[in-house]
Amino acid sequence: xxxxxxxxxxxxxxxxxxxxxxxxxxxxxxxxxxxxxxxxxxxxxxxxxxxxxxxxxxxxxxxxxxxxxxxxxxxxxxxxxxxxxxxxxxxxxxxxxxxxxxxxxxxxxxxxxxxxxxxxxxxxxxxxxxxxxxxxxxxxxxxxxxxxxxxxxxxxxxxxxxxxxxxxxxxxxxxxxxxxxxxxxxxxxxxxxxxxxxxxxxxxxxxxxxxxxxxxxxxxxxxxxxxxxxxxxxxxxxxxxxxxxxxxxxxxxxxxxxxxxxxxxxxx
Numbered sequence: 001x002x003x004x005x006x007x008x009x010x011x012x013x014x015x016x017x018x019x020x021x022x023x024x025x026x027x028x029x030x031x032x033x034x035x036x037x038x039x040x041x042x043x044x045x046x047x048x049x050x051x052x053x054x055x056x057x058x059x060x061x062x063x064x065x066x067x068x069x070x071x072x073x074x075x076x077x078x079x080x081x082x083x084x085x086x087x088x089x090x091x092x093x094x095x096x097x098x099x100x101x102x103x104x105x106x107x108x109x110x111x112x113x114x115x116x117x118x119x120x121x122x123x124x125x126x127x128x129x130x131x132x133x134x135x136x137x138x139x140x141x142x143x144x145x146x147x148x149x150x151x152x153x154x155x156x157x158x159x160x161x162x163x164x165x166x167x168x169x170x171x172x173x174x175x176x177x178x179x180x181x182x183x184x185x186x187x188x189x190x191x192x193x194x195x196x197x198x199x200x201x202x203x204x205x206x207x208x209x210x211x212x213x214x215x216x217x218x219x220x221x222x223x224x225x226x227x228x229x230x231x232x233x234x235x236x237x238x239x240x241x242x243x244x245x246x247x248x249x250x251x252x253x254x255x256x257x258x259x260x261x262x263x264x265x266x267x268x
Contacts, residue, residue: 039112045122046107050100053145056088057096071143072134072200082142083130086200089143099145102179106152113171114159114219121211125151125204132203142197146185150204151211153179159212159219168220 060067071086073079082089090096111118129147156175160168184190185201 038115042108042110042112042115043104045111045119046104049107049145050103053088053090053096054100057090057093068141068143071141072130072137073141074134074137074139079134079141083134084127086130086133086143087126087145087148090145091143095144099149102149102153103145105178106149106156106175109156109171109175110152113156113168114215117215117219121155121215122148122152124211125155125207128207129200129203132207133197133200136203137197137199140197142200144197144200146197147200147204149179150182150185150201151208152204153182154205154208155212156208158209159216162212162216163220165220 056067059065067089068091069078070082071079071089072082090099107122110121114121125148129151133142133147153175157172160170160172182201185196186198186205188198190196190198
């Protein structure tokens with residue numbers, strides 16, 4: 001039988017349900033928008049870097065300049081500025097084009113998955129690979145962003161496994177699939193024959209791994225981080241201090257026993 005009171009309750013229930021649906025939809029849209037912004041923001045630094053190195057090469061070509069003197073000249077005083085600047089100089093358009101896509105892809109991965117530490121990793125790779133190459137290379141003039149590419153690639157490869165994070169391990173395997181062939185640039189014989197700075201590549205390989213280990217506790221959290229908290233006594237209480245729905249007290253045995261009635265009785 002319908003009554004005014006029951007009708008009001010139904011209307012209130014419907015309004016509450018509608019409000020809950022609207023809130024859920026609003027939160028979902030916000031999450032999608034935030035994820036989209038995060039994705040596009042991860043390209044800002046890599047694309048800006050690529051724009052700079054393309055502008056440098058264009059200026060070099062337009063004004064018939066040779067900026068190789070800004071590269072690394074190992075153990076020479078005039079080569080010290082190249083410790084940081086050699087990433088921006090490229091020997092040819094082919095060299096520049098070969099480095100462009102890996103910088104964007106690996107840089108975007110770095111800033112998307114490791115945004116809390118991405119800038120620190122990026123700058124430390126630029127400086128450490130330059131310094132190592134200046135100290136260890138055997139003559140010549142070393143230019144190009146390959147050392148930075150190697151650093152990002154091996155940081156991404158190693159970091160996921162160290163953190164034991166499922167999503168980051170997937171990223172590691174993806175980088176191996178895309179850029180696993182970079183390992184050939186670490187061999188001196190292959191590199192020297194192709195006029196490649198294997199010392200810069202080795203510096204990227206070395207410091208990419210070092211930074212992955214050093215920053216293993218910073219950035220994205222471990223997927224398995226909460227697995228050991230199952231026995232925490234605090235988990236047996238809800239946020240408001242009450243007992244969770246599954247913690248139902250066992251009723252007395254007498255209440256669970258079906259009473260026996262005299263023969264001929266029928267329960268209603």
